[in-house]
């Protein structure tokens with residue numbers, strides 16, 4: 001979300017995230033049957049770590065690697081994208097090279113900048129995300145739910161309980 005203001009909020013609670021990540025695993029199980037399966041997972045840190053754990057459990061994948069990417073330095077504003085750690089050769093070449101047989105997992109695709117860089121490093125891998133916004137959607141092979149580009153997704157690990165003023169006191173305005 002770099003050039004459009006996120007005006008709508010899409011809060012996701014742990015139970016919903018678990019359900020959506022499981023739904024992603026169901027779809028990926030179908031893809032795996034069609035494509036010969038996945039030998040390894042590469043999760044895009046940090047957001048991809050959580051769905052990757054759930055999908056790895058559901059698909060019984062035990063070879064798991066990270067690609068460490070940083071771009072949203074400030075809340076809602078994307079800066080220069082930096083790859084802090086790439087993927088080891090053992091995983092990149094697990095089935096003949098360039099990410100063949102590899103499942104890449106992230107929590108969401110927004111502008112698609114992160115997915116574009118990661119796909120460039122592993123062009124034959126399958127890219128999966130739980131949520132997608134329209135700009136990022138062409139870069140993702142499998143996802144569960146699409147939200148509009150002007151929506152900000154609030155993940156459970158970024159949220160906490162706080163007092164809500166009664167609607168009568170102006171919170172709805």
Ligand SMILES: O=P(O)(O)OC[C@H]1O[C@H](OP(=O)(O)OP(=O)(O)O)[C@H](O)[C@@H]1O
Nearest residue numbers: 045046047071072109110111112113114
């Ligand atoms: O499609 P894009 O516009 O590139 O945005 C999507 C990326 O942004 C978020 O990561 P972020 O860089 O905020 O880091 P984090 O995963 O460490 O929270 C999210 O987890 C995706 O990786």
Ligand SMILES: O=c1[nH]c(=O)c2nc[nH]c2[nH]1
Nearest residue numbers: 001110151152153154155
């Ligand atoms: O928590 C987040 N919610 C989003 O909608 C988003 N887009 C990019 N990066 C994001 N992080």
Ligand SMILES: [Mg+2]
Nearest residue numbers: 045046047048
């Ligand atoms: Mg991320």
